[in-house]
Amino acid sequence: MSSARKLLHALVLIGLGIGLTVPAAAAQAEPSPSELTEQINKASTELEKVVESYNKLNEQLKQTKAAATALSAKMGPLEAQLAKADTEVGQMASVAYRTGQVGTASALLNGSGPLADRLGMLDQLARDRKRQLEGFTEAERRFTEQKATLDATQAKQTAQLKELAAGKKKIEGDLDKLYKMREEAYGSATTSSGGYTGSIPSISGKAGVAVRFAYNAIGTPYVWAGESSSGYDCSGLTLAAWRAAGKSLPHNAAMQWDVVAHIGRGSLQAGDLVFYNGLGHVAIYVGSGKVIHAPQAGESVELASVDMMTPYGYGRVR
Structure with missing residues (x-):
C-alpha cells in the first residue's frame, strides 16, 4: 500500500473513532449542581x-x-x-x-x-x-x-x-x-433548617399570637395542602398562624389576598401578609424586614428576608 493510501486509511479510522465516541460522551454529560438547582426551583x-x-x-x-x-x-x-x-x-x-x-x-x-x-x-x-x-x-x-x-x-x-x-x-x-x-x-430529598432557637419578638394583640405561632412553626416540613403541626404549605401556614389568633382565612394565597385589607410597603407591621409570584405564594411578616414562610416541597418552614422574591403586595388581616 502506498504512503498516500496508508495516510488516507488512517484518517478514515480516526474519523470513525471520533464519530463513535464524541456523541456518546456528549450524551452522558450530567447537569451541574447549579443547573440542577435551577431545574428544582x-x-x-x-x-x-x-x-x-x-x-x-x-x-x-x-x-x-x-x-x-x-x-x-x-x-x-x-x-x-x-x-x-x-x-x-x-x-x-x-x-x-x-x-x-x-x-x-x-x-x-x-x-x-x-x-x-x-x-x-x-x-x-x-x-x-x-x-x-x-x-x-x-x-x-x-x-x-x-x-x-x-x-x-x-x-x-x-x-x-x-x-x-x-x-x-x-x-x-x-x-x-x-x-x-x-x-x-x-444527596437527600428533604432538608430541614431545624427549630427556631432565638428570641421571639414581643408583639401585642392578635398579630403577636400569629407571629409567635409562625416562629414556633420554623423547621416544620413543607406538606402540600397542609395546615397542621405535621406540615404546612405557604397558605396553610398563614391560615394556621391567624387561626391561632382567632381569625379565619381561606387555604389559598389568592383567596387570602381577596379578604385582607391591602396596604403599602411603608405600612407593614408584624402579622401582615406578604404575597409573591402573582399571588402564587404568601408569607407572614414578623418585623425587621423578615418573613416566615413554607418555601417549597423538600424544605421546611423558615425565616427569610421580605425581599426573598419580589413582593406582589401586602395585606392586613381584618
Whole structure:
C-alpha cells in the first residue's frame, strides 16, 4: 500500500473513532449542581401553582358543601308545605266527587233566599277553591325550584371531587420527580433548617399570637395542602398562624389576598401578609424586614428576608 493510501486509511479510522465516541460522551454529560438547582426551583414554582389551584378548588368545594347543606335544610319545610297543600287540594277534589260542585253551584243559584246572598256564597266558594289551588301551585313551585338548585349544587360538588382527585394524582407524580431531582442534587430529598432557637419578638394583640405561632412553626416540613403541626404549605401556614389568633382565612394565597385589607410597603407591621409570584405564594411578616414562610416541597418552614422574591403586595388581616 502506498504512503498516500496508508495516510488516507488512517484518517478514515480516526474519523470513525471520533464519530463513535464524541456523541456518546456528549450524551452522558450530567447537569451541574447549579443547573440542577435551577431545574428544582423551576419545578417547585410550577408545583406550587398546582398546589394552590388544588387548595382553591378545595375551598370552593367547602362552599359548595355548605350551600348543599343549607339547601337540604330548606327542603324539609318546603316538602311539608307541599304535602299540606296537596292534602288540601285532595280533600277539595274528594268533596267535589262526593257532592258534585256543579250541583252545589246550581243549588245556590236556584235555591230559595235572596239572589244576592246566594251569589255571595258562590263567590266565596270560588275564592276558597282558588286560594287552595294557588297555595298548592306556589308550594310546588318553591319546592321544584329549590330541588333543582340542590341537584345542580350536588352535581357541581361531584365534579369538584373528581377534579380534586385528578389534581392530587398530578401533584403526587410531580413530587416524585422533584424529590428525585433533589436527591440527585443534594444527596437527600428533604432538608430541614431545624427549630427556631432565638428570641421571639414581643408583639401585642392578635398579630403577636400569629407571629409567635409562625416562629414556633420554623423547621416544620413543607406538606402540600397542609395546615397542621405535621406540615404546612405557604397558605396553610398563614391560615394556621391567624387561626391561632382567632381569625379565619381561606387555604389559598389568592383567596387570602381577596379578604385582607391591602396596604403599602411603608405600612407593614408584624402579622401582615406578604404575597409573591402573582399571588402564587404568601408569607407572614414578623418585623425587621423578615418573613416566615413554607418555601417549597423538600424544605421546611423558615425565616427569610421580605425581599426573598419580589413582593406582589401586602395585606392586613381584618
